[in-house]
Amino acid sequence: MGQSYTAKCKKCGEEFECCEGDSSMARLIKCDMCGKDCWCRNPLRKGPAIEMLDLSEKPPAQCECGGKFILGAPSRCPKCRSTEIGVALGYGVTMYD
Numbered sequence: 001m002g003q004s005y006t007a008k009c010k011k012c013g014e015e016f017e018c019c020e021g022d023s024s025m026a027r028l029i030k031c032d033m034c035g036k037d038c039w040c041r042n043p044l045r046k047g048p049a050i051e052m053l054d055l056s057e058k059p060p061a062q063c064e065c066g067g068k069f070i071l072g073a074p075s076r077c078p079k080c081r082s083t084e085i086g087v088a089l090g091y092g093v094t095m096y097d
Contacts, residue, residue, distance in 0.1 A: 002028060006091035009077035010084040018075050018085065029059045033067025035076025035083075 002021025008014070019037055022028055026039045038059045059069035074083040087093060 001095060003093050003095050005093040006088040007075065007077075007085045008088035009080060009082055010086060011082040012077060012080040014077050014079040015088050016078050020075060027071065029069045029071050030073040030075065031063035031065060031067040032070045032073045033076075034063060034065040034081060035074070035078065036063055036065070038063075038069045 002019060002023055004017065004019045007016055007018035009016075019028055022042070025042055027042050029038045029040055030036065031038070040056055040059050061068075063069060075085055076083055077085060
């Protein structure tokens with residue numbers, strides 16, 4: 001189960017949308033340098049609903065920024081790339097599966 005929320009960088013104050021955790025049908029893989037999300041089909045799940053997802057089972061070898069997509073890489077601020085982020089006040093957290 002994962003979550004989606006509006007995050008706020010503790011260093012620069014930038015607010016941005018952030019996802020953390022896998023869903024039941026896809027895995028969330030992040031770039032280790034910029035934090036860009038890459039959703040990949042969960043190879044353990046099969047069936048027609050999974051086949052409808054236009055997702056690869058493997059992430060690209062390299063991100064546009066030069067970093068690598070790694071399972072478990074931390075979320076990062078898109079402006080300053082800091083990993084020091086929190087939930088922005090006044091917004092909700094959405095859980096997904």
